[in-house]
Amino acid sequence: MENEVHVWQIALDTLPPGRERILSASECDRMARFHFERDRGRYAASHAALRQILARYAGGEPAALEFTAGPGGKPALEPKMNPLGISFNLSHSGDLAMVAVARGRDVGVDVERIRGDIEALEIARRFFDPAEAAELAALAPDAADGAFFALWTRKEALLKARGLTLGEGLHHAPAEAAGYTVQGIDAPTGYAAAVAAAGSGWTLRTFQFSDKTSRP
Numbered sequence: 193m194e195n196e197v198h199v200w201q202i203a204l205d206t207l208p209p210g211r212e213r214i215l216s217a218s219e220c221d222r223m224a225r226f227h228f229e230r231d232r233g234r235y236a237a238s239h240a241a242l243r244q245i246l247a248r249y250a251g252g253e254p255a256a257l258e259f260t261a262g263p264g265g266k267p268a269l270e271p272k273m274n275p276l277g278i279s280f281n282l283s284h285s286g287d288l289a290m291v292a293v294a295r296g297r298d299v300g301v302d303v304e305r306i307r308g309d310i311e312a313l314e315i316a317r318r319f320f321d322p323a324e325a326a327e328l329a330a331l332a333p334d335a336a337d338g339a340f341f342a343l344w345t346r347k348e349a350l351l352k353a354r355g356l357t358l359g360e361g362l363h364h365a366p367a368e369a370a371g372y373t374v375q376g377i378d379a380p381t382g383y384a385a386a387v388a389a390a391g392s393g394w395t396l397r398t399f400q401f402s403d404k405t406s407r408p
């Protein structure tokens with residue numbers, strides 16, 4: 193898969209409960225800190241699915257995978273269990289999660305539920321590249337929310353590929369950077385999503401995750 197980037201879509205509400213059994217002690221600690229049962233379930237479902245997906249690429253048992261924190265706290269596979277150089281990134285919003293997987297290149301993914309309760313144009317004016325903010329401002333109001341989140345996910349996917357935080361990378365920078373390629377992802381209705389990866393010329397392949405999904 194050297195010239196491919198794979199993105200797995202995970203419908204968190206369709207997965208059976210009890211998935212915390214394959215999480216590590218620290219993941220269980222993080223899960224327990226969520227106040228609401230629904231958030232604990234989403235955390236367990238997304239991190240268990242992440243383990244199952246990564247095991248298909250890196251080998252080994254999902255529960256045995258170990259993680260380390262890279263630049264900006266970006267999670268990565270522990271080098272000793274990653275001889276193939278698999279890189280990944282996770283994003284979740286509402287009932288949807290996405291996992292991007294690549295080999296030998298940095299990758300970032302972002303998914304967001306499209307909401308109408310934010311000041312999209314004001315956020316764009318304050319934080320986006322001026323040309324992008326002007327394009328959003330010229331749209332009809334009913335198109336602005338979708339366009340804002342499409343652009344937002346492209347920016348955040350790029351930041352996540354580079355291991356930067358929102359605070360470090362958002363200020364008036366365009367949704368592109370030298371050495372990286374960003375692509376929108378066809379997301380379910382009501383969501384926007386994008387993936388970014390180092391280099392150019394890679395092909396995006398998307399998969400739906402279920403417990404029974406075969407290998408890519």
Ligand SMILES: CC(C)(COP(=O)(O)OP(=O)(O)OC[C@H]1O[C@@H](n2cnc3c(N)ncnc32)[C@H](O)[C@@H]1OP(=O)(O)O)[C@@H](O)C(=O)NCCC(=O)NCCS
Binds near residue numbers: 265267283303352355
């Ligand atoms: C990392 C960050 C870009 C994630 O954005 P988000 O829209 O909130 O969340 P997403 O669902 O897209 O991504 C979260 C996942 O990205 C991964 N991640 C964490 N840090 C990352 C980084 N620096 N780069 C790339 N990916 C990162 C993790 O897998 C995380 O999942 P988890 O929280 O379930 O473990 C953003 O939260 C950020 O800038 N954080 C740093 C600053 C911070 O911690 N602020 C806390 C509030 S003050």
